[in-house]
């Protein structure tokens with residue numbers, strides 16, 4: 168059957184996978200569908216992990232750290248992999264930042280170190296490999312920027328045509344430049360990301376292209392490796408909390424799926440509190456979490472300096488809420504000011520350059536600690552999703568914002584004077 172993918176494991180073991188509706192569990196065979204034909208629910212890949220139960224995490228350590236170390240958890244054929252050697256990103260211990268924020272331990276998973284500078288490359292290597300498996304000759308996405316930069320690069324590597332729809336005037340310069348540079352057809356759409364996504368989904372429904380937004384269930388499969396890698400880097404010591412910026416909500420859902428799969432194979436027996444951070448001007452999930460709801464009302468006019476998460480109608484919003492509720496996590500909104508402060512803190516205290524949306528994770532943690540929602544005794548991992556160079560305009564404007572300079576610099580200047 169076409170929808171059964173097999174991955175070869177070490178020792179010749181194979182995993183099987185099927186695409187199912189996340190809501191009604193119906194199996195879906197048509198690879199061009201991005202929603203359930205019965206109930207319009209979100210799709211997801213279900214893996215038969217029985218063979219992996221015989222393995223231990225150390226069995227995978229013969230391959231380098233990175234997405235393709237985790238082939239037993241990936242529903243595509245590794246022999247067809249289209250890879251730019253994504254993943255294998257640093258997990259920085261951030262003692263100075265932890266002490267500034269007043270938390271026991273803080274690590275930053277720096278996804279800006281991926282080939283195109285964001286975490287999207289993890290999902291895209293798997294998504295494009297799937298596109299090749301099904302023989303697609305044109306791929307496309309709507310994007311706030313990073314997905315398009317990543318898709319453009321992987322489509323180039325695979326020799327597949329690529330169309331990206333971007334919300335007019337709201338994509339950071341570096342991301343726009345990347346998409347054009349890698350040779351994608353770039354079309355600017357009047358409206359916001361949600362409008363662009365609606366348009367490209369219509370094109371995909373007409374089979375004009377294979378859609379590679381995170382609503383495609385193969386994209387989150389690659390993004391699961393973010394969590395798998397963190398566990399490897401921590402030697403399977405579970406952090407208390409993982410904090411992520413949330414836009415379209417694919418990433419937090421993928422991390423949750425990875426946790427459930429690790430639990431299923433018996434490699435973990437607890438979960439971290441998954442914590443989603445949205446910008447105040449774009450926070451439909453925070454609102455619904457506060458109301459204790461499992462569904463949400465889209466926000467018609469999202470607005471934030473963190474353009475990557477300027478999304479009012481997150482397609483995986485229901486999965487994200489499930490991830491938060493079932494791990495005992497929380498959802499929090501932060502202002503643009505808090506985001507920019509956190510971006511500067513990461514740069515000046517830790518030498519870590521992230522784009523504004525990425526800094527939302529640290530800003531969210533700071534707010535939760537200040538409000539007493541997060542405990543100061545926790546060990547926390549913040550996901551920083553994209554590189555500072557993605558958004559040079561914001562970086563430049565940050566350079567003139569005041570930030571308490573280190574005292575020794577002031578002393579040296581005084582001495583020179």
Ligand code: F0G
Nearest residue numbers: 310311313314414415416417418552553
């Ligand atoms: N951080 C960055 C830097 C992003 O680019 C995105 C999403 C997110 C966080 C949120 O992740 O959507 O999985 O909840 N960017 C998408 C894009 C929407 O088109 O590049 P999410």
